[in-house]
Amino acid sequence: MLDAACGPGTYLAHFGPGSFGLDRDAAVLSAARTRGCEVLQRDLSAAGWSAGLPAFEAVWLCDALVHLPDPGAFLAELRAITPAGTPVAVAEWVLPQRGRLRRALALATPGARAFWAHPEHLHRFTEPDLIGLLDRAGFEPQGRILHSLPAPLRRQPVVSLLAPWLPPRTLLARAR
Template sequence: MTTGTNTHRTSAHPGPYVHGYSQIEAQRLGDQADTLAELLHAGTSYPAGSRVLEAGCGVGAQTVHLLAASPGVLLTAADLSADSLARARSRVAAQAPAAQVTWHHGDLHRLPFPDGAFDHVFLCFVLEHLPDPAAGLAALRRVLRPGGTITVIEGDHGSAFFHPESPAARRTVDHLVRLQAGAGGDALIGRRLYPLLTAAGFAEVTVRPRTVSADGSRPALAEDFTLRTFVAMVEAVRSEALAAGLTTPEAFDHGIAELRRAAEPGGTFHYTFFKAVAVNP
């Protein structure tokens, strides 16, 4: 879900990153990561001294949680956006000043590291932005030692369902899916993790759902996830959807208003992330 934690694109298709690089988006990514930290990072920890690559670290929203769960790791955080890396460095300096982090500015398809340089690879909300996620996984497998693990987390906008159900809200979410596809990405990639990893040559692939369910019994989650994470992400592509001729201002705004009803009293919102772990044989 980009929810868009990361900013990796490949030079083979330098299409626009649909979520943008604004300070508002950076704040949204941080809020999202904090809200979902327990859900997404549970079960992921690496021994002290492990060489870990975070591919597509973006603004460091996931980086600080990765470091908190695995103190003492030797982390290399890589991203294509120099601006995002600068924000990530500031975030880590403020929240994990003792961490050992090496920062790399570059494309994950062309990492300047030797074969088998890392014990573990971690990426969250990255594959959804790649025109060829299989090629990205192959590049990451090269720098992962035999027996090392890769952890991949992605969303799937097709898993979003809500009450009250609304065709207008559904169409507005679909605008984001179409825009991401037009930029060379796939907002529905969560369902593809198992075949992608197995085709890339990884073994012992396991994929498990991590589901968010927000309703009146969890008002804080309805605010933090439904509104500040998901609805804010969809609402942020308004200008792109209008420019692409996908909708009208009135229709888009109506869809957002309908989507917001899921966070109101009596509303519910549900979304599934997919977390995969695999081994480089």
């Protein structure tokens, strides 16, 4: 499993033997190493970040694309090290397409307002934006997971009815 933009290894620590993380920040990589994670310092926004890496059986991208100046170039390079059929999970804050729903969700979702206003977040993705990026890079969309809202709220009947129109938090894809 590749955890690109792994940060301090929050997820990577749970992926098991053979998992590998990449990040550009030496301090967070140090924290990941204290968790027992295998990590390497790479700037994912620079061409050639994948040089020397093996092919991976699965990829986890959590809050990575929003930080990259050219997420399409990153995904194209990622596709070069992912054999056909490789599953990819992309967890990003996904904005609703409608402005009113976007504002309401920012008020209702814990942490969303601060996330969307953060100066290091270069992109504000909608679901079609992410699907298009993945498709153009050679990844076939496979599904979506709505988990932006706290579990008790997701279980409310009205939220179940609205779920198809709420943005997902994670998109699933496979390398073509």
